[in-house]
Amino acid sequence: MSEVAHSALITRFYQAFxxxxxxxxxxxxxxxxxxxxxxxGELRGRDAGDMWRMLTTRAKDFSLTFDNVRADERSGGAHWVATYLFSQTGNVVINDIQARFVFRDGKICEHHDQFDLWRWSRQALGFKGLLLGWTPLVRNAVRAQALKGLKAFQASR
Known part of the structure; x- marks a missing residue:
């Protein structure tokens, strides 16, 4: 597919989001x-789609903007910002994310989002995130909680 088609695919993804x-x-x-x-961390196949199903189902006070969509025949990227209420604390989070994509057969076969987890944890977790969000302990706890939530969501479907 062309860079135009891949750019349109990225745009379609974020418009759906x-x-x-x-x-x-x-x-x-x-x-x-x-x-x-x-x-x-890394999710494969259905787990990736279920993550989006979980996040969109639970979204509170959610908004998303995206820009800088770019693509070629093989890969692409975009910048996006999600604003939402973090349900566990009630804190507002503004997450600034750089996304990279790899395409195969007209679809996304790899999607890698990068953001500052310490910045996210300061917003989502408050003082605890400010003090400890940069540590492996909190990073691992965030990942464990995210995966636990995903598994519970999948079990409830």
Missing amino acids: QRLDAEAMAACYTDDVVFSDPAF
């Missing part, structure tokens, strides 16, 4: 997609 339409987001992925970010 703006509507909290996880099914449309997951439809942009190959069945064996590899997703990664600092909170969840």
Whole structure:
């Protein structure tokens, strides 16, 4: 596919995210997609789609902007900012994210989001995140909690 088609795919993904339409987001992925970010670590296949299903279902006071969409025949990227209420603490989080994509057969086969987990933890967790968010202990706890939430969501479906 062309860079125009891949740019349109990225745009379609984020427009679906703006509507909290996880099914449309997951439809942009190959069945064996590899997703990664600092909170969840690496997710593969259905787990990646289920992560979006969980996040969109639980979203409170959510908004998303995206820009700098770029792509070529093989890969692409975008910048996006999600603003939402973190349900565990009631704190507002503004998460600034750089995304990288790899394409195969007109779909996203790799999606890697990068953001500052310490910045996120300061917003989401408050004082605890400020003091300890940079430590491996808190980083590992965030990942464990995220994966626990995903497994519970999957079990409830």
